[in-house]
Amino acid sequence: MGVIPFPVLSIITWAPFVGAVLIMFLARHRPLAVRLIALVTTAISVVLSVFIFVVYNREAAGFQFHEKYPLVPPLGIAYEVAVDGMSLLMVLLTSIIIFAGVFASWTVTTRSQEFYALLLALVTGVYGVFVSLDLFVFFLFYELAVLPMYLLIGIWGSSGQVRPRGIFGWAFRETGVGSKEYAAMKLTLYLLFGSAFILVGIFALYVSAGTGSFSFLELEASSFPPRLQFWVFLAFYVGFGILAGIWPLHTWSPDGHASAPTAVSMLHAGVLMKLGAYGVVRLGMGLLPDAAVELAWLVGGVACINVVYGALSAMAQTDLKYVIAYSSVSHMGLVMLGAATLTEAGLNGAVFQMFAHGVMTGLFFALVGLVYEKSHSREIFKMGGFGRSMPGIATAFTVGGLSSLGLPATAGFVAEILTFMGAWQSTHPWWLVPAIAGTFLTAVYVLRVTKQIFWGPPSPHFDHLVDARGPEWVALVLLTAVIVLFGMVPALAIGPVDTATVPLLIRLMKP
């Protein structure tokens, strides 16, 4: 494949942003136009993502579709984008989720113009993080991806019911736990707290390298003193780790995801949490190999807690959205665990898990949104027997759940088995135990929830429930199909990912 004659990555990245601008200026009070613009611009990104996924040269590997335009030459800041096997998959994931998200939020009525505009702007930020090679621009995109969340949750979110109790009950009462404003504030503050660490880390590397460039490729070529590596890795780990939901800095995630509107939950749990893991792998491990090896025990150990603790917490929830949110905490633990194994299998598993979990949790949140829309309830134990009236939703939920518990022929299995293989090969074989225990716990809570909601006799609390209709189907079918397709043919994703992880590991293992 020759050189692509147009800046394909920039188009993918900025198409949603252009969509957002168009929506703000052209589609005032025309809800259908809003949706069509969103649809077209995200469709452009989807088509081009699939396109680059197909034409990416797996033999040559490395960063491809390179574009570079200097922004502030004296400081070495440039708009530099390219993708390798890992970011390729993440770009594809983002495209899939936002495309499904546009359909999933088809029924947003209040201020749909602003809603879609913010959503699309946010997506540009996400794409930008995955494709940019310049750390300064990377950070700008990162903030762009994080900040619109505040408005999206604060305005379009829904409030949960959390009773302030326990020895810290007074604190909960004062912070206003349960409201959507609380969730939005918590999420934003947490993530900004994290990004402060990231910014410091980036500047430390920039200064220490002394090449006067923020370019990832140039920083990758320079080696940093071990002491600096240690601290910067910690900064990156905490900064990105907050977004990835590492224990005990994960508590923003259940509240945030539970309060957010459907598409935002999909995007946030499906893609944004992956930004965190991606940041740890790309910047932490890519730039700071010595520290990555030195601190693998920490990353992996915390990940083990995440897996088991997240699954147990999910089991304890009675609100459907909280269950899904905690399952994200658990699965992100598996991602971090796979990465911490520093093995080919584990790292591939981690990246694959990012993809698998992204699609799966996107599907879950889309389904929860639908169930909520139709039954106006998220209380698991009030529901029952929905399978009879909404078989389509039940099927999709089951597929998502099976992927979540790592059933073969779904994407989740491939990710999990690779993580297991990596875990046992790593320097801490006991990581296998919590990893496997996590899958069992997942099986318990997922099937329990499925049984409670969709099986059994119809609940007396609900009548006249209907199955998904029209545009709602698109999201469900698309995401379900992706889960099954990648589960049956994992080589689709593992092929390119492997070309990115192997060089990374070689760098890590170099004495």
Place this chain on the structure above:
Amino acid sequence: MTARVGADDLALLVLGLPFASFLLLALVRPLRRSAPAAAVVSIVAMALAFVAAFLTLQGSVRRGAAVSPSTTWSWIPADGGPMATVGVMVDELSMWMLLLVTLVSLLVQVYSWAYLADEPRSSLGRYYAYHSLFAFSMLGLVLSPTFLQMFIFWELVGLCSYLLIGFWYDRPAAARAAVKAFWITKLGDLGFVAGIVMLWSVTGTFDFWTLFTMGSMGTLPVEALPPIMFLIYLGAVGKSAQFPLHVWLPDAMEGPTPVSALIHAATMVTAGVFLVTRAFPLFRLTPDVLTLMAWVGACTALLAASMACVEADIKRVLAYSTISQLGYMMTAAGAGSPEAGFLHLLAHGVFKALLFLGAGIVIHVFHTNDVFRMGGLRRQAGVWLPFLIATLALAGVWPLPGFFTKEAILADVLEVRRWGPFVLLAVTAFLTAFYMFRVVFLAFFARPHGRRHGEPHVPLAMSAVCWLLGALTLALGLQQAFLSGHHEAGGPRWLPWLSLTLAGAGIALAWAMYHRGAIAPARVAALLGPIDWMARRRYGLDALFAGLYRGLLLALARLIGWIDRYLVDGVLNVLSAWTLRAGDRLRGLQTGQPQDYVYGVAFGALLLFVLAHWRLR
């Protein structure tokens, strides 16, 4: 058969047909909603698969060729060659299993058509879709050339049984049973997956052929094997319902009866025995695991048989008998002769399918599962003869297949001097005959209880399938008795007489207790007081699992959930509440008067000047 269609291609065909049928039924909505079309698609695909399986076997018998290493394709690519492969492995073991699975699936599907005729049309389409997927998964498992592929299909088999047990998903009991089956087998599967991952990391491969070659060349790290093989064995414990993970199987009776036939005869529970048989060259290297397997198998056999003796639900009796027979098979493998276990599996598959399908007719007639409320079925519904044949086969009466295979197992167990398991198995043989004939006497020969709703009509498809299976059972037995010449069990001379005596004693006792009424069952129960009490409570195992689930797992989850919400998050909220309070206090500084602010600025600037001046000096 045309020119040279390789065994692998035929096997792929066997595998592909049910899958195609599943895809059609799953994706084409009109097809699924129309029951007859769905059934036809599924049954035709299954019939073709059966023919292909037959041709596979016949072709290889004619060629007489040994098996070649399996055909594989890369599944998970990696830098230095694929990390995992998928493919098909066709050898004698898998070919016989193909035949059994396709045969039983086909017959069960035909039978279901009549049995489930009252179901709504759309759910029948779903039923056949699950069935096709089930058959596909089991065939894939059987043909697996690698541990990983076997695990993949292993889990799919588990999924299908979950879906089919929960076929009537709006019945709470069915929903509970389905979930329980999934969880309990998943527990075993945890061991399986851990085992293969560990095996992979010490050998670098999942491939059976490679592993066996390494084993025979002595390049396997034998000292690492015992824990690995133990973990893999755990998978078989879960699937093949060995003690203590057998608790899911009796509950699985909540599914439609044909599903039970399928699960018990061919697709689900046989998977564990098949795994042990397939991987036996590796198990052979770990004698400790084999000993454990033999003991667990024998205990399972006895325990399940004792529970069958006190059960009133006809399907549950059959379920316990399956567990018991699976115990036999596992004991055989543990005694070092998985072939005997495998033969028993094949024979058992045929007559257990018959027993369940027959029981289905019985239930169809009586509208109850309770054997004490049946009776007098002998005169109608020509099912009693095939059912009797199957019962005799299960009880191990000459010249039926159960007799030969059971005897072979006993002989092999004796040969390796495992006296403990041998005694347990012998007692089980007696109990088997007893509880099976208890059912037969109660259901078929006892006086009819109460009034029945008119003359029961048994659809032709159902009885025809039963007769066919009955004939097959008989043929298998006669073939072994007369055509294969001397039987090669190789045990001591007294062994056949012992097993016949035990079976006869069991039958006689059942006759005395439940037909003749010579011995009151209550007196026997009183005599065996504690055992009876325990067996009726299923040895407390169900309660134990339920207790662990509720008392341990859910409680722990609730605890962690509370900690997360109110402690981990609480600390955070305390911090933010303090911040809010501090802000509240400091708020007073903001008077809102611009001039106050300017005072502040001016004094601040002044302070800075002074400081700077002082520092500079």
Place this chain on the structure above:
Amino acid sequence: MPLGAYLTLAALVFAIGLFGVLTRRNAVGILLGIELMLNAVNINLVAFARFHADLAGILFTLFTISITVAEVAVGLAIVIVIFRVRRTVEADHLDLLRG
């Protein structure tokens, strides 16, 4: 004249401006004080530019003047709006920012 003289003048103007800002009750008066302070800075800038023979200072002053103009315009506009809404421009009564 020596540089010191200019700087003294600027300091005096600044102090007068600051005094005005701090003591005036009327918002318009406060604005006037701010203007004085800004102009004191301008004097400094021009004086340094003259004595260091550096044109940048003068250029900077031009910028400051134009910005000051804009600032006065905006400031007065705000004052007028405040007057319309609150019917007063007494600084003491304007404490919307009070915590």
